[in-house]
Amino acid sequence: MTAKKELLKVEGLKQYFPIKGGFFGRTVNHVKAVDDISFTVYEGETVSIVGESGCGKSTTGRAILRLDEPTEGVVSFEGRDLTTLSKKEMRAMRKDLQIIFQDPYASINPRQIVSAVIEEAMDIQNAVPKKDRRRKIEELLQTVGLQKFQADRYPHEFSGGQRQRIGIARALSVDPKLIICDEAVSALDVSIQAQVLNLLEELQEEFGLTYLFISHDLGVVRHISDRIIVMYLGKIVEIGDKHSLFDNPQHPYTKALLSAIPVPDPDAKKERIALKGDVPSPINPPTGCRFHTRCPFATEKCKTDVPELRTTDFMKEGHQAACHYIEEIKSGEHKPKDYTAGAIVGKGQEV
Ligand SMILES: Nc1ncnc2c1ncn2[C@@H]1O[C@H](COP(=O)(O)OP(=O)(O)OP(=O)(O)O)[C@@H](O)[C@H]1O
Numbered sequence: 001m002t003a004k005k006e007l008l009k010v011e012g013l014k015q016y017f018p019i020k021g022g023f024f025g026r027t028v029n030h031v032k033a034v035d036d037i038s039f040t041v042y043e044g045e046t047v048s049i050v051g052e053s054g055c056g057k058s059t060t061g062r063a064i065l066r067l068d069e070p071t072e073g074v075v076s077f078e079g080r081d082l083t084t085l086s087k088k089e090m091r092a093m094r095k096d097l098q099i100i101f102q103d104p105y106a107s108i109n110p111r112q113i114v115s116a117v118i119e120e121a122m123d124i125q126n127a128v129p130k131k132d133r134r135r136k137i138e139e140l141l142q143t144v145g146l147q148k149f150q151a152d153r154y155p156h157e158f159s160g161g162q163r164q165r166i167g168i169a170r171a172l173s174v175d176p177k178l179i180i181c182d183e184a185v186s187a188l189d190v191s192i193q194a195q196v197l198n199l200l201e202e203l204q205e206e207f208g209l210t211y212l213f214i215s216h217d218l219g220v221v222r223h224i225s226d227r228i229i230v231m232y233l234g235k236i237v238e239i240g241d242k243h244s245l246f247d248n249p250q251h252p253y254t255k256a257l258l259s260a261i262p263v264p265d266p267d268a269k270k271e272r273i274a275l276k277g278d279v280p281s282p283i284n285p286p287t288g289c290r291f292h293t294r295c296p297f298a299t300e301k302c303k304t305d306v307p308e309l310r311t312t313d314f315m316k317e318g319h320q321a322a323c324h325y326i327e328e329i330k331s332g333e334h335k336p337k338d339y340t341a342g343a344i345v346g347k348g349q350e351v
Pocket residue numbers: 017018031032033051052053054055056057058059060216282
């Protein structure tokens with residue numbers, strides 16, 4: 001097997017947003033949106049970041065691209081630390097790192113025809129000589145399943161799925177290596193979602209693309225990912241190969257998230273693990289393990305000691321979870337307490 005090439009390496013990334021207050025508008029506190037996360041994305045793979053709303057998924061994507069300046073940490077792309085680049089160097093780097101957003105309409109100028117939308121991206125990066133642009137635009141439209149003549153149409157003349165295809169064509173126009181897909185299919189109907197996901201997979205194959213896929217939808221993530229990162233309140237709680245994570249989840253939070261995926265077969269037994277309470281505020285996140293306020297297994301130790309990501313001999317290589325009690329939960333030695341009414345625990349999800 002050939003060695004995997006590291007494309008993106010995130011180390012100790014923090015994104016704290018200041019909260020201003022008081023008479024002088026001083027910084028009185030911070031939203032700790034992303035708090036010391038590290039992970040690697042290898043060339044040609046799809047890594048997804050999942051977690052509930054507000055856990056820091058989009059902030060991570062934006063910090064990587066420096067759309068918001070990260071507070072701390074290193075973001076290396078092909079070995080170059082992006083956080084140290086000048087604005088000009090970073091702009092040039094965005095040729096290799098593109099982003100597709102959830103709402104294609106919001107990220108497309110409605111007054112521009114499609115060819116102008118795509119050409120704008122080419123122009124910023126000076127990626128394609130002017131004389132070749134029309135041909136390239138038409139090719140790109142066909143690549144994403146649209147037609148040549150649609151280059152002269154306005155965005156409002158397209159459906160949501162078609163507009164997302166325009167967004168994809170625009171990202172592709174500069175021949176990127178990595179595309180960050182931030183909830184890229186969340187606004188689409190399920191059948192259209194599947195079409196766009198299939199298109200992304202085909203393009204990955206054709207152009208050797210790497211994706212960082214941000215989504216709250218585990219069904220979508222299951223379809224598209226090679227590896228998955230589960231975030232909770234600004235931290236990574238579990239990371240691993242898709243199969244390992246879906247078939248053998250270790251963190252109680254991951255188990256609860258997975259248990260909430262609907263099963264197509266109405267007769268299939270599915271235990272849903274209800275979590276108690278709401279996600280705490282990222283302004284004053286809980287001490288110790290951030291999940292302890294909602295975790296049925298939490299002990300005194302969880303309130304004070306921050307768990308590190310780690311693996312065990314019953315987890316596949318590269319699979320890590322940040323929980324003090326992985327082994328004890330697995331063996332049944334450590335039982336859940338104070339289970340929320342309505343939570344059904346049993347087969348398939350032995351919490
Ligand atoms: N510019 C900002 N200023 C202040 N707080 C912010 C800013 N951007 C995000 N946040 C806060 O950071 C936290 C993480 O937000 P983020 O958008 O990354 O979450 P998310 O996991 O992508 O959720 P969603 O799926 O709802 O977008 C949230 O509490 C959010 O309110």
